Amino acid sequence: MAEKAYKYRVYPNKKQKELIQKTFGCTRFVYNYYLSKRKEMYENNKITFTYNMCSKDLTQLKKKFEWLKEPDKDSLQKCLKDLDMAYQKFFKEHTGYPKFKSKKNRYQSYRTSYTKTTAGGNIMFLDKHIKLPKLGLVKTRDKQIPQGRILNATILQEPNGHYYCSLCCTDIEFEQLPKTNQNIGLDLGLVDFAILSDGTKIKNPRFYEKSEEKLAKLQRELSRKTIGTNRWNKARIKVANLQKHISNQRNDFLQKLTTEIVRIYDVIAIEDLDVKSMKKTDSTIRNKRVGDVSWSEFRRMLTYKTQWYGKKLSVINRYYPSSQTCHYCGHRDGKKSEDIRFWICPKCNSELDRDINAAINILNEGLRIINV
Numbered sequence: 001m002a003e004k005a006y007k008y009r010v011y012p013n014k015k016q017k018e019l020i021q022k023t024f025g026c027t028r029f030v031y032n033y034y035l036s037k038r039k040e041m042y043e044n045n046k047i048t049f050t051y052n053m054c055s056k057d058l059t060q061l062k063k064k065f066e067w068l069k070e071p072d073k074d075s076l077q078k079c080l081k082d083l084d085m086a087y088q089k090f091f092k093e094h095t096g097y098p099k100f101k102s103k104k105n106r107y108q109s110y111r112t113s114y115t116k117t118t119a120g121g122n123i124m125f126l127d128k129h130i131k132l133p134k135l136g137l138v139k140t141r142d143k144q145i146p147q148g149r150i151l152n153a154t155i156l157q158e159p160n161g162h163y164y165c166s167l168c169c170t171d172i173e174f175e176q177l178p179k180t181n182q183n184i185g186l187d188l189g190l191v192d193f194a195i196l197s198d199g200t201k202i203k204n205p206r207f208y209e210k211s212e213e214k215l216a217k218l219q220r221e222l223s224r225k226t227i228g229t230n231r232w233n234k235a236r237i238k239v240a241n242l243q244k245h246i247s248n249q250r251n252d253f254l255q256k257l258t259t260e261i262v263r264i265y266d267v268i269a270i271e272d273l274d275v276k277s278m279k280k281t282d283s284t285i286r287n288k289r290v291g292d293v294s295w296s297e298f299r300r301m302l303t304y305k306t307q308w309y310g311k312k313l314s315v316i317n318r319y320y321p322s323s324q325t326c327h328y329c330g331h332r333d334g335k336k337s338e339d340i341r342f343w344i345c346p347k348c349n350s351e352l353d354r355d356i357n358a359a360i361n362i363l364n365e366g367l368r369i370i371n372v
């Protein structure tokens with residue numbers, strides 16, 4: 001069943017803000033406490049301190065530190081789960097060792113799960129309010145009504161100080177979009193955001209580059225202020241607001257584009273791009289642009305939207321030679337550097353636009369693997 005997260009800007013009152021901040025602090029403390037404990041246990045006794053062991057131990061810890069009893073108790077359990085997930089990821093995917101959470105991180109959050117109560121549930125969306133454990137009714141102005149069944153709520157604060165509540169819901173029935181019998185291949189680029197197999201080129205809006213000068217100016221102003229002062233905080237919020245503005249622009253662009261693509265096409269084929277390794281190996285300019293075009297976010301949106309609306313996303317292998325193969329005759333030519341925009345197939349003499357040719361190959365390969 002389809003899942004969806006509904007994000008609300010919320011306006012907690014003074015007391016609620018205090019409790020939210022305390023909960024951020026407590027979950028961070030518990031996370032870090034068990035991270036160092038796990039580390040220590042492993043290094044000294046070769047014992048893997050599992051989730052269940054942590055969970056049992058937490059009961060003892062709460063007796064020792066009374067203040068841990070004040071926040072929502074499920075949020076503490078959830079951060080043990082998060083810690084466990086970080087370890088699983090580390091073991092399976094060999095990503096970095098789990099890191100300690102810092103108080104200085106301007107993104108703070110905690111998660112808590114839904115339970116049924118006689119009053120209808122500990123988390124509920126009510127008109128103009130969201131009911132949350134321990135906090136009670138927190139004000140919101142957003143009017144979107146969450147569909148399906150609430151699984152959990154995440155309460156977060158962004159760098160500019162705004163509070164949000166994200167409700168993750170499941171069992172949502174989405175109305176399926178009508179089939180159009182049209183399929184498309186997409187080649188993601190740097191010059192253009194994407195090139196479609198029908199020849200359409202979607203411009204890269206480059207929101208970051210457009211605001212770069214202004215952002216640099218604000219950052220310079222911030223660096224001249226004394227850390228911790230009122231003026232410093234005002235300057236910091238200006239920077240955070242501009243960063244938020246850029247990310248909103250980017251998000252709107254990606255939302256509109258992915259909705260449009262999913263509406264028009266039944267099968268959407270894309271390449272499995274390794275953004276991480278691209279970032280590592282290339283120059284700073286390219287690096288900035290890769291970040292700016294937000295391919296991974298684009299793919300994430302296409303993934304859930306195709307699931308919601310009954311369409312298909314076909315992701316092809318990143319080693320498939322989409323830009324080297326002539327889509328007319330299938331001839332595989334040598335590697336082509338980024339600056340070669342056109343080439344002529346030595347076998348069938350077709351003139352090929354690098355990106356459109358690649359997009360057509362991506363479409364054909366995408367359709368092939370779907371039919372296998």
Ligand SMILES: [Zn+2]
Pocket residue numbers: 326327328329330331345346347348349350
């Ligand atoms: Zn050819």
